[in-house]
Amino acid sequence: MVPLEVRGGEVLGGATMTHAGFATRPRCTSAVGTIALTSAIALTLTSCATTTRGPYRFGERDPYDSGDWVDSKGRTVWESEGDCRNRDGQACYSAASYYAGGTEFGWGKDMTKALGFFEQACNYGYAAGCTNAGVIYAVGDGVPKDLTKAATLFQKACDGGNELGCGHLGAFYAVGDGVPKDLTKAATLFQKACDGGSARGCNNLGLRYAIGDGVPKDLTKAATLYQKACDGGDVFGCNNLGALYETGDGVPKDRTKAEKLYAKTCYNLSGKKGSRGHGCYKLAALSATGDGGRKAITHAAILYRYACDDGYADGCYSLAVCYDAGEGVPKDPTLAATLYQKACDGGNASGCNNLGVRYSLGDGVPKDLTKATTLYQKACDGGNADGCYSLAVLYQQACDGGNADGCYSLAVRYDTGEGVPKDLTRAATLYQKACDGGSAAACFNLGVDYANGEGVRKDPTRAATLYQKACDGGNALGCFNLGVDYANGEGVRKDPTRAATLYQKACDGGHATGCYYLGWAYAEGSGIPKDLTKATTLYQKACDGGNADGCYSLAVRYDTGEGVPKDTTRAATLYQKACDGDIAESCYYIGLAYETGQGAAEDATRAAALYQKACDGGSAEGCNALGSLYYHGRGVSKELTRAVAFFQKACDGGNAEGCTNLGACYANGEGVATDPTRAAVLFRKACDGGSAAGCSNLGICYENAMGVAKDLKRAAVLYQKACDGGFDNGCTLLGALRPGKKK
Numbered sequence: 001m002v003p004l005e006v007r008g009g010e011v012l013g014g015a016t017m018t019h020a021g022f023a024t025r026p027r028c029t030s031a032v033g034t035i036a037l038t039s040a041i042a043l044t045l046t047s048c049a050t051t052t053r054g055p056y057r058f059g060e061r062d063p064y065d066s067g068d069w070v071d072s073k074g075r076t077v078w079e080s081e082g083d084c085r086n087r088d089g090q091a092c093y094s095a096a097s098y099y100a101g102g103t104e105f106g107w108g109k110d111m112t113k114a115l116g117f118f119e120q121a122c123n124y125g126y127a128a129g130c131t132n133a134g135v136i137y138a139v140g141d142g143v144p145k146d147l148t149k150a151a152t153l154f155q156k157a158c159d160g161g162n163e164l165g166c167g168h169l170g171a172f173y174a175v176g177d178g179v180p181k182d183l184t185k186a187a188t189l190f191q192k193a194c195d196g197g198s199a200r201g202c203n204n205l206g207l208r209y210a211i212g213d214g215v216p217k218d219l220t221k222a223a224t225l226y227q228k229a230c231d232g233g234d235v236f237g238c239n240n241l242g243a244l245y246e247t248g249d250g251v252p253k254d255r256t257k258a259e260k261l262y263a264k265t266c267y268n269l270s271g272k273k274g275s276r277g278h279g280c281y282k283l284a285a286l287s288a289t290g291d292g293g294r295k296a297i298t299h300a301a302i303l304y305r306y307a308c309d310d311g312y313a314d315g316c317y318s319l320a321v322c323y324d325a326g327e328g329v330p331k332d333p334t335l336a337a338t339l340y341q342k343a344c345d346g347g348n349a350s351g352c353n354n355l356g357v358r359y360s361l362g363d364g365v366p367k368d369l370t371k372a373t374t375l376y377q378k379a380c381d382g383g384n385a386d387g388c389y390s391l392a393v394l395y396q397q398a399c400d401g402g403n404a405d406g407c408y409s410l411a412v413r414y415d416t417g418e419g420v421p422k423d424l425t426r427a428a429t430l431y432q433k434a435c436d437g438g439s440a441a442a443c444f445n446l447g448v449d450y451a452n453g454e455g456v457r458k459d460p461t462r463a464a465t466l467y468q469k470a471c472d473g474g475n476a477l478g479c480f481n482l483g484v485d486y487a488n489g490e491g492v493r494k495d496p497t498r499a500a501t502l503y504q505k506a507c508d509g510g511h512a513t514g515c516y517y518l519g520w521a522y523a524e525g526s527g528i529p530k531d532l533t534k535a536t537t538l539y540q541k542a543c544d545g546g547n548a549d550g551c552y553s554l555a556v557r558y559d560t561g562e563g564v565p566k567d568t569t570r571a572a573t574l575y576q577k578a579c580d581g582d583i584a585e586s587c588y589y590i591g592l593a594y595e596t597g598q599g600a601a602e603d604a605t606r607a608a609a610l611y612q613k614a615c616d617g618g619s620a621e622g623c624n625a626l627g628s629l630y631y632h633g634r635g636v637s638k639e640l641t642r643a644v645a646f647f648q649k650a651c652d653g654g655n656a657e658g659c660t661n662l663g664a665c666y667a668n669g670e671g672v673a674t675d676p677t678r679a680a681v682l683f684r685k686a687c688d689g690g691s692a693a694g695c696s697n698l699g700i701c702y703e704n705a706m707g708v709a710k711d712l713k714r715a716a717v718l719y720q721k722a723c724d725g726g727f728d729n730g731c732t733l734l735g736a737l738r739p740g741k742k743k
Contacts, residue, residue, distance in 0.1 A: 071097070084117060089126030092117045096129065100136075111142025122153065127160030134168060138177075147178030148606045155605070158189065163196025170204060174213070180612040183214030194225065199232025206240060210250075219250025235265040235275045242282060259286055266306060277312025280304070284318065288328075297328035308339065313346025320351065333364030344375065349382025356390060369394070380418055388419030399430065404437030411442065424455030435466070440473030447481065451490075460491030471502065476509030483517065487526075496527030507538065512545025519553065532563030543574065548581025555586065559599075568599030579610065584617030591625060595635075604635025615646065620653030627661060631670075640671030651682065656689030663697060667706065676707030687718065692725030699733060712737065 071080055071094035080098070083091030096117030099110040115136050121129025134153030137146045151172050157165025170189030173182045187208045193201025206225030209218045223244050229237025242261035245254045265279030284303030287296045301322045307315025320339030323332045337358045343351025356375035359368045373394055379387025392413045398406025411430030414423045428449045434442030447466030450459045464485045470478025483502030486495045500521045506514025519538030522531045536557055542550025555574035558567045572593040578586035591610030593599040608629050614622025627646030630639045644665050650658025663682030666675045680701045686694025699718030702711045716737055722730025 081117075084120055087124050089121045089124035089129060092121035092124060093126050093129045093132075096121060096132065100132070111136060115143060122156060125160065127157045127162035127165060130154070130157035130160060131162050131165040131168065134165065138168070147172070148609050149178075149603075151178035151609065152603065152605045158192065161196070163193045163198040163201060166190075166196065167193035167198045167201040167204065170201065174204070174208075179609050180616075183208070185214075187214035194228065197232070199229045199234035199237060202226075202232065203229035203234045203237040203240065206237065210240070210244075219244065221250075223250040230261065230264070235268070235279065238262075238265050239278050239282065242279070246282075246286070255286065259283060262286070266303065274311050277307040277310035277315055280307035280310065281312050281315045281318070284315070288318075297322070299328075301328035308342065311346065313343045313348040313351065316340075316346060317343035317348045317351040317354075320354065324354070333358070335364075337364035344378065347382070349379045349384035349387065352376075352382060353379035353384045353387040353390070356387065360390075385419070388413070390419070392419035399433070402437070404434045404439040404442065407431075407437065408434035408439045408442040408445075411445070415445070424449070426455075428455035435469065438473070440470045440475035440478065443467075443473065444470035444475045444478040444481070447478065451481075460485070462491075464491035471505065474509065476506045476511035476514060479503075479509060480506035480511050480514045480517070483514070487517075496521070498527070500527040507541065510545070512542045512547035512550065515539075515545060516542035516547045516550040516553070519550065523553070532557075536563045543577065546581075548578045548583045548586070551575075551581065552578035552583045552586045555589065559589070568593070572599035579613065582617060584614045584619035584622060587611070587614035587617060588619045588622040588625060591622065595625070595629075604629065606635070608635040615649065618653070620650045620655035620658060623647075623653060624650035624655045624658035624661060627658065631661070631665075640665070642671075644671035651685070654689070656686045656691035656694060659683070659686035659689065660691045660694040660697060663694065667697070667701075676701070678707070680707035687721070690725075692722045692727035692730060695719075695725065696722035696727050696730040696733060699730070703733075703737065 071091075073090075073094075075083065075091065075094060077095055077098040080091045080095040084095055096114045099117065100114035101109075115133055118129045118133040118136065122133055130153045134150040134157065135141075136143060137153065138150035139145070151169060154165045154169035154172065158169050166189045169179075170186045170193060172178050173180075173186035173189060175181065187205060190201050190205035190208060194205050202225045206222040206229060207213075208215050209225065210222035211217065223241060226237045226241035226244065230241055238261045241251075242258045244250050245252075245258040245261065247253065251257075262279040262283040266276050266283050268276060268279075280303045284300040284307065287303065288300035301319060304315045304319035304322065308319050316339045319329075320336045320343060322328050323330075323336040323339065325331070337355060340351045340355035340358065344355055352375045355365075356372045356379060358364050359366075359372040359375065361367065373391065376387045376391040376394070380391055392410060395406045395410035395413065399410050407430045411427045411434060412418075413420050414427035414430065416422065428446060431442045431446035431449065435446055443466045446456075447463045447470060449455050450457075450466060451463035452458065464482060467478045467482035467485065471482055479502045482492075483499045483506060485491050486493075486502060487499035488494065500518060503514045503518035503521060507518050515538045519535045519542060520526070521528055522538065523535035524530070536554065539550045539554040539557065543554055551574045555571045555578060556562070557564050558574065559571035560566070572590055575586045575590035575593065579590050587610050590600070591607045591614060594601070594603045594610065595607035596602070608626060611622045611626035611629065615626050623646045627643045627650060629635050630637075630646060631643035632638065644662065647658050647662035647665060651662050659682045663679045663686060665671050666682065667679035668674070680698060683694045683698035683701060687698050695718045699715040699722065700706065701708050702718065703715035704710070716734060719730045719734035719737060723734055
């Protein structure tokens with residue numbers, strides 16, 4: 001086992017700290033947080049094709065009584081369901097729309113029924129049903145979130161001519177959700193969505209051209225696409241086009257046009273909540289900066305309020321700054337603090353920092369250094385340098401006052417360079433001071449420094465001593481790392497029994513990796529009696545605690561029936577969980593489950609996505625399996641060149657079957673130029689690596705003088721080896737070569 005060195009999380013004590021406030025207060029004219037481009041790759045549930053007659057009916061009623069709801073063909077939900085049973089895809093879609101839009105239309109929402117009908121609509125060829133089923137899986141609305149399944153449905157929708165399906169699939173390829181990341185494919189799909197009438201597709205394609213992702217950078221083309229998106233009612237298209245006119249990128253600089261575009265979204269009172277804020281904010285920023293000789297701070301404050309009320313955090317922050325400085329509005333520290341809080345809650349790090357200053361000073365809120373510290377931390381985590389610096393000042397004051405947690409937290413800052421220049425030597429000195437003061441977390445981190453030689457001279461023995469001190473102080477990470485040291489004999493005498501005891505202590509302390517290592521010890525009988533039942537229990541505990549290795553090991557148990565009843569469905573679920581935790585081999589096995597239909601519904605497209613993730617993560621088996629899908633055109637388009645590339649990657653990674661498949665491609669001239677000599681070399685490598693098929697293929701080469709000199713005796717030996725390895729064709733070829741010798 002390789003020692004795992006894990007940094008401890010920051011722990012703050014209850015020290016009394018004083019702080020004079022170090023955050024700067026931007027003026028109302030600062031136009032904080034200007035965003036030039038917004039991708040806004042969002043999923044929008046396709047609206048239902050329904051009409052209503054008269055008032056809705058509320059209260060008790062038969063579940064099939066839909067009040068006055070009818071679809072675009074005048075069918076009630078009962079009639080739509082009946083027609084759906086007759087394989088009418090549009091009827092299924094109408095029934096799904098009824099259940100999905102229950103809240104909107106005035107009756108109970110039922111996403112489980114909605115999904116069922118959308119999937120039926122999809123299966124009966126109604127593409128919009130595929131899109132909506134995909135959306136439900138993408139957002140996890142009433143069902144477990146499943147991006148791979150969503151991607152499959154979006155692909156089916158797009159193939160069926162639904163532009164929203166193309167747009168959603170493009171968004172997935174743009175970020176690698178449920179499919180391998182592919183910016184070129186994303187751009188192609190956005191183009192298809194845009195051509196089909198999707199305004200959001202035009203905006204997203206414009207963004208690709210604006211930043212040069214998947215297509216050559218072309219701001220003029222981006223502007224044209226943003227215009228088309230804006231004309232189609234997409235607010236992001238209007239805002240993005242406004243940003244180009246504001247800066248003069250791709251279009252002539254024109255403040256007036258920029259203002260009109262921002263105003264189009266800001267004053268669109270019929271727009272959905274959250275659609276107006278950015279436009280109002282940008283319009284306010286233009287007014288506040290006084291660009292072009294016009295300055296209207298009061299008007300800017302009004303627009304910032306519109307943006308804030310629409311949920312746009314930067315608008316709340318800028319309005320808070322106005323109240324803080326008394327610019328455009330009466331000075332009001334209390335209201336400023338309220339707005340900073342709203343900005344902070346919305347993800348604006350500057351809002352968190354400035355609110356922290358208010359709590360440090362007692363300005364507009366009661367003085368509260370604990371709240372100030374929390375807010376500075378949130379600001380720092382959000383990338384605000386002032387927040388990081390303010391935290392460091394507070395920790396320094398606490399440390400100087402003898403507070404060990406303050407020393408520890410300041411050490412973390414010097415260790416990471418947050419708020420102060422990175423200084424590992426200074427960090428180690430502070431960890432020592434904190435450790436001496438009783439901080440178990442500091443002892444642990446100092447142990448890591450000695451183990452790695454960071455800020456101090458490398459000293460495994462000293463590291464082990466510090467891990468022991470951390471463990472004695474209740475730090476589970478210290479127990480775990482000390483256990484690893486005893487397992488490997490690092491800084492201490494090797495002692496598997498002592499290692500298992502420490503893993504137990506780490507596990508009992510809530511350290512999931514400790515549970516996994518203890519499970520491994522029970523599975524292998526390392527330092528403790530072998531006990532597969534206990535190993536399984538510990539793997540489960542590790543998995544439940546977020547340890548992906550625990551999930552993978554548990555999956556293997558259920559897959560093989562070792563220590564538990566065999567259950568391929570349960571195994572598949574656990575393989576998926578481990579794959580989500582980036583265990584590449586687990587991605588391969590869950591992909592295999594989807595390809596073969598063992599433990600999961602057969603789905604070659606989903607298998608391909610999982611094999612891709614496995615291959616990208618270093619699984620040679622995953623590369624070979626993906627190459628096979630490209631070779632046969634299963635779940636992906638048939639592409640022999642790509643198949644060869646994946647077989648090569650598999651073979652280079654030590655997968656013998658990958659070498660066999662690559663050799664076959666060279667032997668047959670598939671995806672590469674025919675090269676019998678290269679084929680024979682690859683078959684030999686495969687055979688030596690344990691591939692029975694590779695041995696058989698090499699035998700064929702020797703029998704037929706393909707890339708090697710003809711040698712029937714050698715061919716027979718290889719066929720025998722293939723046959724002994726369970727490859728039936730090797731047995732057949734051996735029998736044909738030497739009748740009566742077949743085994």
